[in-house]
Amino acid sequence: MIKKKRSKAEVIDSVVTHSVLIVVSFIFLFPVIWLILSSFSKSGSIYDLSGFFPKSYSLKSYKDLFFDTTMYDYPNWLKNTLFVAVCSAILGTILVILTAYVMSKFTFTMRKPLMKTTLVLSMFPSFMGMTAVYLLMVNFGLINKLWSLILIYSAGAPMGYLVQKGYFDTISNSIYEAAKIDGASNGKIFLKVTIPLSKPIIVYTMLTQFAWPWSDFILPSLLLKNKDLWTVAVGLMNLDETKFTRFAAGSIFIGIPIIILYFCLSRFLVQGLSSGAVKE
């Protein structure tokens, strides 16, 4: 085999490309590194850091995060967040899968009108609903309750059923026809045929339904006025510059799991983002 010698222009092109890539990657990586470094700083205030770097390193911020809980009760925030996120993930996934499956595999008169209605509903600024939800919750005395958050998150989930519907659309109808000829009822078909076939999309739905409450800040900051009920997002928002390294430690601790999740799911992410865009 003859090894083709690369021309000078190609070498320059490659060098330029890679140096641009290094710069871009650095821009994306840098704030994260800064947070990680700061979280290991010995003193807590942002004023005590020399620029981007701590003067001396220790694990104090993490220790404070979990044990100095009189003012800022991070373990409790974490517990609340986990509770809300897990419950909403389970409830929301059930609702989304049911909606997507029915919308994909059944024909009934209300199908198109329902699809159009969800389209119009999704056009209202999500925030507009939230002020109203806030007013409603205040008037019915449902403020300061974790389960009211769970209800709102999971009840809103079916609005985003399109990705899941796209998945069910790709499952061949012949399986369902065969099951029907065998005399299986619709409920049985859903449990015995659909659920086993849709494991990947269930996992994907669960994780997105989990990630949303895990990193949402608007609803909790509206509805949770009681300090004991704060989620991590609300709690971290209340840390000021003198508690900066504690903020950094808390952010890293809550950010790492979600980053790992996204890396495991990056295959699905592209599909989810481009669904509806690249069809046709």
Added chain:
Amino acid sequence: MVLINNVKTIMNSSFKAKISLAVMGLGQILYGQIIKGLLYLSSLVAVFLYMAFKGVTDIKGFITLGTVEADPWLGEAGDDSVMMMLRGILCFVILIIFILIYISNINDMAEIVVRDKKGLPLRGFKEAVRVFCDKKFHKIALAPPIIGVVIFNVLPIVFMILIAFTNYGGNIVPPKLVDWIGFGNFKKILVLGELKSTFFKILSWNIIWAALATAVNYFGGLALALLLNKKCVRGRVFWRAFPILAYALPGFITLLAFKFMFSYGGPVNYYIKLFGGSAVGFLDIDAGIKAKIIGLAINAWISIPSSMLLATGILSNMNEDLYEAASIDGATKWKQFIKITLPFVVFSTTPVIITSFVGNFNNFGIFYFLRGGLYNDGYFLASDTDLLINWLYNMSIDNNYYGIGAAISLIIFVITSILSLSIYVRSAAFKKEDTFR
């Protein structure tokens, strides 16, 4: 229509069937379907009792929004306008549910009549439930999601639309009486008063912001995807990991971290001081254009990764032969990009550009975290970087101007829906939805 045919079927049959048009459930009982008939009959009775004792007053209250103002001196309780409005909405919901039950009663009766004529045995209650669960599986499966969406999405939106036409908010909150004022709030925002100048200032900045942010994110993502797609790049997965890292970090952490970075004690000001400058208030009340540029840059940092992922997906669908043909014809790399890549990518992502424009138009987080709670001179409860959605938040949550806040959100809805609905409905993905099922 099925319903009209069913009514005809019933009208052409015996008196036993016809009576269920007037008294829901009685027909079923006369045909021997006792449990089903009793269920229909009892829901009829329940709705009648509700309307007689509560419903009528609730609807009256919905129209007047209360007539007796609370008087603490006399210890008089008075009317709570907001609760009266909510009860009125509830009453309308109950009436709609009643109409749905009535329709199902007609359909059920018609089926009984048909089966009776053909001499088929009527189904027992248990059998009927079993058949319903199977044949109408879609109804049962969709019931929980629809109930949830109605309570937590539709109801708040209806409530908000109604609020927009009242003077609720400011000084006028219960126990004071709220009144319907028609288009008063919209007039205040669009035609007269100090709100008008604030609204148009914010609107023009909002449009500029949405256009700039969408363009920066879109072309930034495309450029990054093209860069990563170059043949000479080694270790694509490795390079792609960094933008995904930025994408995965929860938004509030990113925004708060950047706020700290540009704060007075933050690292940026540390280096400015180190080199002899004086600290700059990047996000201060008088920051002006600096804050806007920082906001745009941070938004790009957050959003470029997702548009890069999207562009990568689309580029992988491209036909390589086109490029070969073009380079044989002697087209330069730049010309290939302008004539082949760009039209293809833009064409296949038009819906995404629109959703991203709407998303940026309503981008609440950026300026809420960077400059929340700041009010500039010449603005009514807003700062010069606030978008309409931030103004809405300031008005309705921080300062209790609920009526005006609701009117603003309706205006936002009209703007964004006109933009996106026209494109969505025309888009191939929606029109040809059936062909992909």
